[in-house]
Amino acid sequence: MRTFNHVSTLKPILAFLLAATFFMGSATQTYQVEAKFDNQESAISGIYTLADFDYQTDINFQGVDETRTFGITFPKNWAFSEPALLTISFSHSDVLDPASSLFVDWNGERIGTTGLSDDNAQLGTLEITIPAEKLIQGYNALTIGFFMGVSEDFCTDYKNQSVWAVVHNDTSIAITPVIIARETQLNTAPDILVDSSLLADNTVTLIVPASPSRQHLNALAVTATKLGQLADWRNISVQTMTIQEARVAKPTGNLILFATLEEIESFSAGLLPEINIIYDQYSELNPLEQDDGVISLQKSPFDNDYHLLALTGETPDAMEKSARAAAFDELYEQSNGTWAVVRHLTDISESVSNPLAVSFADLGYRDQSVTGTREQTIQYSLPISTLWTVDSEAWIDLHFTHSELISRDLSPVTVLINSIPIASFELSSANAEDGYKEIRIPLRYFNVGDNIITFKVNMQFSDDVMLMQESCMPGATPRAWLNINADSTIRLPDVAKKISLDLGHFPYGYSDPFTFNGFVFGVPSTLDNTGMNGLADIAVTFGKATFGNPASIDLLFLNEDLTQFDGYTHVVLLGTTETMVNETLNGLLPLPLDEETGLPQNNSSVLIVETPSGIQTFLETFQSDQLTPYLVLISNEMAGIEMAGEFLADPAVRYTLNGNAAVITSVENASSYQLETTGNSSGELPQASNEEPFAILTNYQSIWVVRVAIGMAGLSLVILLIALFRKKPSSKES
The missing domain is CATH 2.60.120.260 (Galactose-binding domain-like)
Incomplete structure (x- = not known):
């Protein structure tokens, strides 16, 4: 009888596991992949x-x-x-x-x-x-x-x-x-600045004076957010330059200039004649006041194929007013010519935070239709910034029409929320001409961020003869169709909501989808070009996720405490260790930082790794005593703010963020942590939990995968060793 020799068989297995464990252990120390991204070039041919x-x-x-x-x-x-x-x-x-x-x-x-x-x-x-x-x-x-x-x-x-x-x-x-050069008309400025084609090179350079004032930076943040809204899901590249840098670099593409009349002259005297014409026309009958803003669209001084949008006025306040006015769609709808004067800003009448009802039209959709007898879908995206504290429900008041000839028993419509079926109903002659359906949505199916509402439609005819005629007559007008009206409404419950302090919910969890009322940036009083690039990237990302008018965005300079942000509903702070870290802020941060080194304090269990660049940016979130969510970016160098802005602007890498603190070391790499926060409101220093980072990104592969493999290999090794020593071969075994 042949018996199994445990020793001889286990030896090669043990050798393999030891070698694999050693190899993977070494890999965790040396594994590095550099993601490569092609630079976008102007699409010519x-x-x-x-x-x-x-x-x-x-x-x-x-x-x-x-x-x-x-x-x-x-x-x-x-x-x-x-x-x-x-x-x-x-x-x-x-x-x-x-x-x-x-x-x-x-x-x-x-x-x-x-x-x-x-x-x-x-x-x-x-x-x-x-x-x-x-x-x-x-x-x-x-x-x-x-x-x-x-x-x-x-x-x-x-x-x-x-x-x-x-x-x-x-x-x-x-x-x-x-x-070719586009026609210079202010009413087409949004189309000029952000082309709807995916082949377009949507590069916009934002130009400010060498030492921008608070008004300049506020105008830049408002405009960058508007550019994000115009781009939506399309590509856009926004960069910032000072007036002096732009004069030397002569950037190609479209330009937006934030400058007073005096500052414009230092940029390009050739721009002033057209602006002076505006003042001359008003000089006799209705002279412009110091705080009146002026918006002028001209050819770029560096390339006649592109344009420059000048947001200006005699004073910084007038210039800021121009930028806020340029965020209104109505400005372009009413414009006729190449310029506009802004005397008074319209009060921004927007829906309240998390409105109780929003139509598909409010979400940017028109009526949507499908035709034919195959299975088809119609989809809508609903952004949500907060969740609810009770398990209640929302409702869809669906308004639709469809063709008369389809079969009642064979033409269902299935409703899905984030791919989960929640309801279905039949199309019939009773709801063909003007159909309404009330659909209940349990709140537990919603997530912070974009929620996809899908209507899956499968229309069939009532008899096979009509279906045959529909299917085999080339060029015939389809007689099976369904139209969902844009006035269909989603009703949200008026119940208590809870703010989710999770970095994975950026940007939705740190802004309101339908209004920028109460939204504020906090930045140092001195912001260099890299810091402005980071501010612009973050503003563009918020714009891509929201429907509110950016004209209501505020920007304040940081000081020793946070009381100036009381009364705001969403706060984003960014800057360097030197300009931001103090005892007040550390009492609120989940990961307090040393005021001198900019690194986590000694009692922290967060792993910090030196990188070749030497730049480390900490992304953190907390809630103030007024229950206001804060998003904070702190770096040891201002270039780290630019790096973090690029990271957050890329959905392909930021989706792995989670927890309440993260360390960003490049535009592709970050590690996330969920840290215990005790006594934040009272100012006590929070203690970092002894947890491993949730994810360390390396070209979309997480090191935790390797760690799990090591653990499994180690466990298998222990089990086999136990089996080896417990079951030795007896003398009767051969």
């Missing part, structure tokens, strides 16, 4: 795929007659004198009838077709030349459709799962545009 237009996956087509329209948006300062080459990449079922075909429309005009055969089933391409005169600045509609079946009569294949095709997202368009 090249080949752009559907992925470049934010179609990140292949698009499936299922059915006899199926079409999809893709938005191809070019920058509005591109002009076309040469034709484009469109290459459609596709595949399809290999059992299709030879009469099956693919067709392509460009802005509603048929530009190409091809048959579907065995030769292009696995991977086919269709190249089409689009004349230059058919290429439009801004939005272009690319429609791709399939008319296909496996039977001689396609109408019988309307439910056949073998009838399918795929358009791959490497479908591309090769173009050779040239950049």
Whole structure:
């Protein structure tokens, strides 16, 4: 009888585990990956795929007659004198009838077709030349459709799962545009500063005097937040320069200048004549006052293809008033020409904090529709900044219309919150012309941040004859459709809320989604260029997450205590150790810092690692006696504020933040901690808990994964050693 020799078998296993444990242990000390990011360059010419237009996956087509329209948006300062080459990449079922075909429309005009055969089933391409005169600045509609079946009569294949095709997202368009100057009109300034195309190089340089006043920095923060709102989910790059630096560097792209009339002259005397015309026109009948602001849009003094937006006035207060006015959408809607005078600021009438009702229109949506009998979705994003202390519910008052012919029993609408189904209802003739549905949402399904509300629709006809006609008539108008009206409303409960002091909720947990009333930045009285870059990046990030008017944002210079921030609802403080750390602030921070070294105090258990740059930025959050949430950025150098601003602006890296304190050591790396905070309100120093950091990012891989692997290997080693010594082979075993 053959027996198992434990010793001989365990030895190689033990050797392997020892080697693996040693290797992984060494890896935790030396493992380092440097993430590489391509620098964005101005898009002049090249080949752009559907992925470049934010179609990140292949698009499936299922059915006899199926079409999809893709938005191809070019920058509005591109002009076309040469034709484009469109290459459609596709595949399809290999059992299709030879009469099956693919067709392509460009802005509603048929530009190409091809048959579907065995030769292009696995991977086919269709190249089409689009004349230059058919290429439009801004939005272009690319429609791709399939008319296909496996039977001689396609109408019988309307439910056949073998009838399918795929358009791959490497479908591309090769173009050779040239950049042209946009027309100088103030009412188009938002469009000029932030182009809606994903191909646009949205670089904006904010220019201030060498020693900016509080008003200059407040104007910069307001404007950067507005730029974030204009960009929304699109790319934007904001940089700051002093007037002297800009005169030397001559930055390309669009510029925004924050300067008094006297400061403008030191920047570029060529800008003054047009501004002086404004004052001359008002000099006789209605002279401008010292505190009147002036907004002027002119060609950039460094590049005629771009523009400069001057926010100015005789005094810093007048200049700040111009910046606040420029945050109003109404300014551009009412503008006619290249300039505007701001005499009085309109009172900002916004919804109260966390309004009790918000419509889809308030969230920036229009009516949304789907057509056809395949399963489809309509989605909305609802930002939430606080949670509730009781398990109550919210309600959606849904307003919709749909076609009459669909089947009541076979046309459900499923409602999901953050991918969790919460309700469903049927479409029927009773709610076709003007349907209303009240949908209950348990509050526990909401999170701080963006909450995705999804309506999953699957419309069917009441009999197969109508479905066959719908499915097999190419070009026929779909008779199955659903429209959700933008006046549909989400009602939130009027119950007590709780503020979540978690860095993972940035930026939503540190601002209100619907108003900037009560929002304030606190900065040192001296802020260099790197500090202003950090301020601008953080302001842009807040703008991307909010709907409120940034005109109400305040900025104050820091002093020895925090009483000047009493009365504000959201406070963001940033600066260096020298300008920020004191006994008052340390009594509130979850991770108190030494006033001399800028490092955590001696009683802290937080791991601090020296980095080649020598820069370390501490990101912390706490709640004041007035229950105001504070977000605090403190660095040993002002360049660390710029670094932290870049980190927080990148959703791909900041999503791993959690807890109430974090150490940021580069634009990609940070470690997070949840620290015990006792006695914050009384000023007692909080004690750091003896916990490991939640996550240390290294090119999107966390060292904690390696630590877990070490622990598992070590545990396995111990178990095998116990087994080895407990069960020795007896003399009868061979």
